[in-house]
Amino acid sequence: ADAPWFPMKIYDSSSGTPKPAEYTPLAKAEKPHTICVLFPHMKDSFWVAVAYGVVKQAQAMGVNMNLYEAGGYENLPKQLSQFDDCMASGADAIVVGAISGAGLMKKFEEAKAKGIPVVGVTNPLPPDALPAANYVDFTAMGEVTGEGLLAQAKPDEALNIVTFPGPAGSGWAESFNEGFKKAVAKNPKAKILGEKFGDSGVAVQLQLIQDALQAYPSMNVIWGTAPTAEAAIGAVQEAGRPDMKIISSYENQAMLDALNRGDILAFATQYPVGEGAIAIDQAVRLIEKKPVMKLVQPIAAVIDKTTVPKVQMDLVLAPASWTPVYSVKAK
Amino acid sequence: MSDIDAAPSPSGLPALRRLAVQAALPIALVLLLLAFAAVDMRVLSLANLLNIAQQTSYLALFAMAQTVVILTRGFDLALGPTVSMVSVGAALAMASGVAAGYDPGLVLLMGLAAGFGLGIACGTFNGAVIALLGVSPFVATLGSYNIAIGIATTLSGGRPVQGVPDLFSHLFYGGSIAGIPAAILIAALVGIVLHLVLTRTVYGRALYVIGTNPRAAAVAGLPVKAILVATYILCSTLAALGALMMTARTGSGEPNLGGSLSLQAIAAAVVGGTSLAGGRGGVGTAVVGALFVTILSNGMNLTRIDGYVQMVVLGAIVIAGVVLDRIRLEQRG
Amino acid sequence: MTPTTGATTGTTAPGTAHSLASAARPHSLGLLRRIGFLPVLLVALVAGMAATDPQFYGPINILNILRNTAFLTIVACGQAMVIIAGGFDLSVGAVVALASVVSAKVMAVTLAAFPGSEGLATAAGVAAGLGAGLAVGLVNGLCVARLKVSGFIVTLGTMSATTGVALMITSGIPVYGMPQGFVKEFGRAQFLGLPTAVYAALLVLALMVFIQRRTLFGRYVYAIGGNADAAVVSGVSINRHLVGTYMLSGLLAALTGLLLTAQVGSGQASLGGDRMMLQSIAAAVIGGVSLRGGIGRVEIVALSALFLTILGNALNLLHIDSRLQPVFLGAIMVAAVALDELGRRRNARV
């Protein structure tokens, strides 16, 4: 209904240094290939958005797609098994949102040995792990949000920040946090008071925020995951702290609504729908041995009140009416 | 018992029926495989069967670890976090060894020492708290669950630890003998040894008696506390071995590797027929349970059943498996 | 009854004196033995925190502690009843999630169908949420009672299944669009300075204390957990009461789900989870509920919920690295129970 997704502005990082480019997928696959897609989970609208891109693109290109989710970031062994199952089921290619890029390296080698092309999507991987991938570096993403915060801060304003990066040990939480800290370190007025890791559920984050409001009375910036921001809205209202700046390190439906209501300052996006779609195209190109961009990096952006009208929203989130499908049959 | 079992049972083919009930779980396994194969023949392909065997070997190892403590009426909630901790610890040790330019053999030894050392430490903690301080296994292992998670994430900084040498991965994962991958070989070997330990040694005998009647065991002069401590150490050591194998499989130390393994392993053990009331079960029940769970999820993946539906089916099957086991026992009397 | 011989009366008197004496011995430690070390630890923790950090006794912090204690208490009360009856309910965390998404969905749908009728939507949502909890509890109870499978396994199964259903309903995406009244008046409202959840917990607690001490159901739960065979031959119908405990646990977990939903303002399949499940069992066990069944008091369980909540809060206020927090939490939890156990052992006759 909206504007077409492609050509989409991206960075081509195949050579190691990002170069601005545009991505345009193939119109149709030569044959109805079978592509296996592995996600860490489908428990939030972020991964649903990636799935949306995957499904739409698979339908558009006329390939078979089966999607498996591991049920959460704590289930690496399950993703490993699912990877094995994908290879055993005779998939032509595998698209993987890795729970741990490092943890899947052996599987990537096996797939390579078996001649099954693998594409990495959304979650970062060790360099040159795969013949094709598309993701934003999480550290870079964290940096973007930090820069977004600094850009919005008044010149003399002291920023007392507590970060809520997400679950300790997930990898992505740590990377986000690191990037964010790197960015805000550029402003001497910005201080990190504390880092509160915790499961990225609203209830857990809420408890952390409530405690942080007590533990750090001078805190005036809450930076964290989307559920953190969601939980923070209510907690901050209750604590009577309308001055609190809330920033989310990634996007979901609630963030968009909250931004529109003015409850949060900003959130970051990496265009997950676009990532999903590009991954399918990369997979088809690998199967058909067509030229493929080795590392695509969507241009991560901070969305705030001023930029929200300019953003192509159907590259950020799946439509609210869309319910995930786990398999696509080529017509 | 068979000598007094001669009286006819009400059903037509008593012997056959009895056999069917006794071997219910293995039969169900085969039927399950066939049912999945009917949807997708690839389920029965050699590659997939090997795949199933390999996946089972990890879970079976963890289920065996749980089984030994379940035999004593306990369980180990900390098994998963122990796996994470061992994975991170071993990877860090090996990475530092590689960085220091040590000989590959030495690096390997460092990894094994760190991994098993952490596992044994964890088991000693669990065992000591349970046996000597009299804390219930639930609380004790919930405590070490938290502690191990904390250690794993702190040691690793929350990130995968890279730099696991190839030799290690080859030994515990990539290698194979006669086409059989290392993981299967190791699990089979451990299974056989553990089976012999449980059935042929004084320790194994004591384990069953303690699980059946701990007071009687104490009155009969068995060193109940020492055996309990040893059992928790055995459990954590098996977990550490599994963790090393999984670390070889991932090629990196993963702070989240254990995740939800604790409950999965307990479920596998119990579905296979290990009794949470203690004193009943063994290597066989652990392996059958692990096979059951693995085949189920492999089959559902290959036949493209939605993830959420899989969770519902898995839940129902776990219950059904245990019901089947109960009927089997009842019939045996 | 008239004493038959002098000799008999002669032996009765010292016998009675003896039992009085043996009753007197534990009496000095009776209070401690009955309630355990937990209250002592709790007081020590509170005193220590109050001395080190004035933020701790700030009104808002206390409010937070009470609210979070309330959630845990409600779930733990149900969990405690199941454990006392000799079972285990691993599904509570999943039920919290299910109740959350079901109620949110029903509210959103009702509100969409009858715009403006917030009361109706709220009522329908609450009923659906609690109903979902009861339904899971019913399934648990029936499986345990009829199929004679251990509660641990049944609820392990239903935990997986319930989580699956909750995720199927939401497709993983939080459910928004519930009546503002539900959120404002139920979740974030306060009466006399205390959040609704605290009142709900107090009410539940009072009710549960009454049930445990004064009702047939409570008595039978103790009896079934204490010795199921004895209960059977004494004419207690086991199945009905087993189902009852699981339904109660499901209901209370669902209630917590509703309160959490009202507080966070959306239906989330991520509420509850393994964490809530483990915490509820920990609260019950640390609160003196025996995993072997037959023993435990909900008021002590509530104290232990308070203890656990304050402990978490204290670690945050003390600015302990959040990666290291689990280490402290685990060690303190084990130490608390070990102390209790050692104290009990010193008192008890072996």
Next chain:
Amino acid sequence: MDIDTTTPPPTDAPLLALSGISKRFTGVKALDGVDLDVKAGELHVLFGENGAGKSTLINVISGTFPPDEGSFRFGGEEIRHLTPQRARAIGISPVFQEFSLVPSLTVEENLFLGREASVGGVLRAGEMRRRAAALIEELGFDLDPGARVDRLSRAHQQMTEIAKALLGKVRLLILDEPTASLTERETGRLFELIARLKDQGVGLIYVSHRMREIRALADRVTVLRDGRHIRTLDAATATDGDLVELMTGRRIDVLFPEIPHAPGKVVVDVENLTLADGTVKEVNLYARAGEITGIAGLVGCGKSELVRAIYGLEPVADGTVRIHGTPYEAPTARQSLKRGIAYFPANRVAEGLALSRPIRENASLTALDLDRFARFGVLRQGAERSAVGAIMERLKLRPPNIERPVGALSGGNRQKVMLGRALTRELSVFLFDEPSVGIDVGAKLEVYAFMKALVEAGAAVIVVSSELPEVLALSNRLYVMHHGRVAAELTGADKTEQNVLASFFREEMTEAA
């Protein structure tokens, strides 16, 4: 009066009439066409070996499980689909062999279990407290209604169980070995009570392995064997010999064997022993090789604790125990076995046996540290099988299959498995706590014969028993304990029932003074 007994309808029909009752368990026909009738005001003894089916019959009568076949009339009415609730409602009150008590509840709560006074599901605590107190008072039991059952001794638990059966309307009282853990005094109380109940027209079914009780109480005796009804006799005309012969199928003349004592060296020497929990205070006692040393005493006098302390199961506060002259400090069960001390607990189910494990494993359990059964921690199962097999053959285990789980055995045979442990290793001291609780006359004789053999082989045997005739007959010297202390030591001609009882009273008198 709280024991509410309604007078039976004035008919000649028996209160209870069973005909052709059969019950199968997996693999066992526990009851096979049993007929039984009990008249109002009659005490009907069920007599039979362990595993004859007595408890099973009682379970059928009290609605615990339904019979497979047969009909059942009570008070002239045909009864079908009996449940425990209904059985109690129509006045059938069982006192079970395995207690039907909930350990974590109080005496009072147990008394009313299943029959609580309540309004709309809410308990009426006051009323129950009153009724419980009245009942206990009336029975004359020394029971605290507020005490938790798991803190009571077995005797007090037995009293609770009996009180429970007598609460409410009783027309048929069933007592399954009620005196097995009672001592003389409580037993006396119980017998008085039984007499009163009979006067009130209550029918009684009574199971016991003690001939003396059967003599004293029975109106009629029904003998069961292998689940079959053998014969019902009039107690007045039947002799002990007849009964035992009917029961076992062979003639047994003496109930206690003649044991020749040849006291040798002092093997166990207890000096000034006081236990940490105060149940035993300043006890001096010795036991010699070649004799049986008996310990008698009232319920809760600490006699069990004394031998448990010698074996190492109870913490000692003060005093010394010498074994073969060497002081033995901080003993543990394991060390005791190594030193040649064996202990046979009173409660075989709770402390003795792992019921679901095979007989073989249970019998060899205390000898696994020996090279004979294990080398370097590896079991020698062949040696074990043949050794245990030989031992069980010697003890005449029935059925003789040593691979069956112990739980499938009758009480007497379970005791044999315990005794078998004594033969798996070299031992010189044997501590028996209530060696004949719950086992039938035939099995008792075998246990006594076993002790005799031990003494003849020069072992020191200590027997703790609440059954006075038993300790009197078996022991060479007898200690009488009272309130944790030794009240008297009796030997030779002094060793009489009179003197034992008198020593209790002497103690009372001096204490009162």
